[in-house]
Structures are given as C-alpha cells and as structure tokens.
Amino acid sequence: MKPMNKPYQLQYKKKTASSDAYIPRGASQVSVCERCHAVYRNKRWYADEKMYDGTVKSPGISKILCPACLKIRDNFPGGIVTLKGSYVESHRQELLNLIRNEEDRARGFNPLERIISVRENGFGALIVSTTNEKLAQRLGRAIKKAFHGEVNYKWSHDNKLVRVDCEKAA
Ligand SMILES: [Zn+2]
Structure with missing residues (x-):
C-alpha cells in the first residue's frame, strides 16, 4: 500500500485540528x-x-x-484587536507603548500570552493579533481605561478567537 493512500477522513481531521x-x-x-x-x-x-x-x-x-x-510562527491568532478612529493617528506612540507594556505584564503571569503582530491596515487603523484571547481582552480593557473609547468583544462560535474593536473619534 502506498503511503499517499490515506483515508480522506484523516486528512480532514488534521485540517480542522484545534489549538489543542x-x-x-x-x-x-x-x-x-x-x-x-x-x-x-x-x-x-x-x-x-x-x-x-x-x-x-x-x-x-x-x-x-x-x-x-x-x-x-504559524500566524495562528487567538485574538485580534482593531484600533480605529482619529485617536490612533494622534496617539500612535502611546498606543504602541501600551500594547508592549500589556504584553510584558501578561507574560509575567503566563508566557503564552504574546503579541503575534501589530500592523496598519492602510486606513489609519492598527491591528494587533495575539496568541490567546486573554491578552486581546487585556488590551481592550487597557485601551478603554486610557482612552475612554468604545470597546466591543466578539467571540467566534467555538470561542477560540476573540475580536476586540476599540473605536474613538478624537
Ligand atoms: Zn516560546
């Protein structure tokens, strides 16, 4: 039997493997x-x-x-934080510092809470992806505390990914 002849179901299972x-x-x-x-x-x-x-x-x-x-390495986030609004432009450095500080703090409790990437979407928003949902929630709370904006949390149906939207006008 050739090794390539795996039953379809095995491959299917592998593809949908969870974060476990x-x-x-x-x-x-x-x-x-x-x-x-x-x-x-x-x-x-x-x-x-x-x-x-x-x-x-x-x-x-x-x-x-x-x-x-x-x-x-796999770019497999557990949280995605989107920062939108004109405050992003006017407070960019402050926001980047806050993101790094929250990561450092979270790492003290749990080294698995890490930032995967911080990118700009080309429309003035910052998008932060995190390895787990807890760090994304921490960032949402810290940003709300510092900037008093609107923060919304949306979980994926399997609860493995949280999207945190932080929006503020000025
Ligand atoms: Zn490591």
Whole structure:
C-alpha cells in the first residue's frame, strides 16, 4: 500500500485540528522553548530566565517551541484587536507603548500570552493579533481605561478567537 493512500477522513481531521494541537505531547516531561526560553514543568509554562538557565542544562530535557512561539510562527491568532478612529493617528506612540507594556505584564503571569503582530491596515487603523484571547481582552480593557473609547468583544462560535474593536473619534 502506498503511503499517499490515506483515508480522506484523516486528512480532514488534521485540517480542522484545534489549538489543542499546540499543547505539547508528553505533558509530564519538563521542556524548554528554544525561542522565548519559557519553561514547561508541572503542566504549566513559566517565563523565568533563571529557571531556564537552571533547566536547559539538565540531561534529557526536551527543547521545543512553546505553544505561543508555534502560533507566532504559524500566524495562528487567538485574538485580534482593531484600533480605529482619529485617536490612533494622534496617539500612535502611546498606543504602541501600551500594547508592549500589556504584553510584558501578561507574560509575567503566563508566557503564552504574546503579541503575534501589530500592523496598519492602510486606513489609519492598527491591528494587533495575539496568541490567546486573554491578552486581546487585556488590551481592550487597557485601551478603554486610557482612552475612554468604545470597546466591543466578539467571540467566534467555538470561542477560540476573540475580536476586540476599540473605536474613538478624537
Ligand atoms: Zn516560546
């Protein structure tokens, strides 16, 4: 039998794989992320450079890419934040700083909360994609607090993607 002759259903399943595909296999094993240096132990991820240094040299350690680095590599967002309105132009640097600060803060609790990209859409809006929905919600709350705009949240039907729209006129 040729290896190409896989049943259709298998391929279908693979294509619709959920974000669960990003949870590392062998969950009890201690692993480190080669890219961002997050450490996986006791079933959670830690962002701790000292822990990384202490762990990376231990024998038998798995060096992998963490779920956040995989999502960044694959551009597979869990949240999309759109900033619209004239305040984006007049407060661009402030907004970019706020986005970076929120990412740094979130990473302290959970290294899997990361920014994938910040881009402009050519019509004066900024579009921020994040690895998970929590960071997108944090950004929405922080922007509302700082700029008092209108913030709306929309979840996809499977709850795996949240769209956060932040709008303000001036
Ligand atoms: Zn990583």
